[in-house]
Amino acid sequence: ETGVTQSPTHLIKTRGQQVTLRCSSQSGHNTVSWYQQALGQGPQFIFQYYREEENGRGNFPPRFSGLQFPNYSSELNVNALELDDSALYLCASSSGTSGRNEQFFGPGTRLTVL
Amino acid sequence: KQEVTQIPAALSVPEGENLVLNCSFTDSAIYNLQWFRQDPGKGLTSLLLIQSSQREQTSGRLNASLDKSSGRSTLYIAASQPGDSATYLCAVPLKTSYDKVIFGPGTSLSVIP
Numbered sequence: 001e002t003g004v005t006q007s008p009t010h011l012i013k014t015r016g017q018q019v020t021l022r023c024s025s026q027s028g029h030n031t032v033s034w035y036q037q038a039l040g041q042g043p044q045f046i047f048q049y050y051r052e053e054e055n056g057r058g059n060f061p062p063r064f065s066g067l068q069f070p071n072y073s074s075e076l077n078v079n080a081l082e083l084d085d086s087a088l089y090l091c092a093s094s095s096g097t098s099g100r101n102e103q104f105f106g107p108g109t110r111l112t113v114l
Numbered sequence: 115k116q117e118v119t120q121i122p123a124a125l126s127v128p129e130g131e132n133l134v135l136n137c138s139f140t141d142s143a144i145y146n147l148q149w150f151r152q153d154p155g156k157g158l159t160s161l162l163l164i165q166s167s168q169r170e171q172t173s174g175r176l177n178a179s180l181d182k183s184s185g186r187s188t189l190y191i192a193a194s195q196p197g198d199s200a201t202y203l204c205a206v207p208l209k210t211s212y213d214k215v216i217f218g219p220g221t222s223l224s225v226i227p
Binding site for chain 1 (some may be wrong): 118146148150155156157158159160163203205214215216217218219220
């Protein structure tokens with residue numbers, strides 16, 4: 001059984017640029033949730049994808065968008081990057097929506113915006 | 115609005131001590147509560163998940179309890195080891211139209227040899 005993987009591991013961008021982060025869910029899982037974790041804080045929920053549809057969103061602006069593919073892998077896209085977007089981005093997969101089922105996290109992508 | 119807090123924010127103990135980490139939440143309408151471990155700059159490792167109908171869960175030296183009515187959970191670590199040094203986070207999903215998960219800020223644990 002393959003765990004949750006994320007790519008890339010690290011990324012450096014400049015303000016105004018766009019970035020795409022990728023996540024492969026654990027085998028058998030149909031739900032992917034994305035989180036942003038600033039230094040010294042707990043993860044903040046960005047959104048969740050269930051069977052290729054967005055199924056809930058946290059307090060993040062529309063420039064944060066996502067996709068889920070038929071194999072349940074997912075992308076997080078951030079447009080018009082701002083300095084405050086610098087964070088560790090985590091994805092988690094679960095079998096069913098994230099609230100009811102145990103989530104398994106990937107290693108994260110560290111994004112630095114200069 | 116669900117708010118999750120963790121006390122203490124940081125803890126430093128000598129090796130071998132038993133210790134308790136606390137998690138509090140304001141909305142008791144939850145499906146479950148999950149404890150995670152996070153090493154610096156890394157992802158989250160699931161430690162224990164307690165369903166709302168359960169009172170506690172155990173895994174090795176870890177024991178987590180849940181008191182839904184008082185909005186509290188504790189994570190008990192027995193005979194702490196330097197390898198236990200990490201940040202411990204609790205997470206509580208909301209019973210909303212979608213299942214948003216709220217994390218606490220974490221407790222940073224340092225076990226000194």
